[in-house]
Amino acid sequence: MVPPIDAHERELTAKAGETRARIEELITRLHGLDTEIENLRTARKPLLALPEPPATEVPVPPEVPEHPAYRQILTVFTDTGRPMRAQDLCRPLDLPIVPKNTESIHFKLKCLVSTGRPH
The missing domain is CATH 1.10.10 (Arc Repressor Mutant, subunit A)
Structure with a gap:
């Protein structure tokens, strides 16, 4: 028979392993998000330097004949x-x-x- 303390230790060890795996997954995800943010910041500079496109006029719908x-x-x-x-x-x-x-x-x-x- 396994003493209760040993079973509890195994349970905690398994949970700690799962938590470490989740932390690694989150670190990887965080790295990907940081990369995307940096790419956006890099792309923003030349995009903001572009001239504004000319304003386009809203087309007026053609008139329907009176009849x-x-x-x-x-x-x-x-x-x-x-x-x-x-x-x-x-x-x-x-x-x-x-x-x-x-x-x-x-x-x-x-x-x-x-x-x-x-x-």
């Missing part, structure tokens, strides 16, 4: 979230699918694209 049909078409695009053909737009706009309507929508789509609107 309500253009806004209705854009609303359909927003609601569906996908590209559509002129013929596909007739249904949500409550228009019969006839050449006159699809040609009119096609023209309006071309006009929207020419103003820079996404299609």
Whole structure:
């Protein structure tokens, strides 16, 4: 039978070994972090010496033509979230699918694209 003091000594020795291993792991990690910090400090100097990039102007969204049909078409695009053909737009706009309507929508789509609107 092992005396309780011997078992306790083995337990403490094992815990001390685990703690030493953890300390070595943390030292290695700390060394890696110190290296990264030094690299950032080294990189900072030339980066701060670079001139500031010129300020860019915020683009102004193009104006939509006044006619309500253009806004209705854009609303359909927003609601569906996908590209559509002129013929596909007739249904949500409550228009019969006839050449006159699809040609009119096609023209309006071309006009929207020419103003820079996404299609």
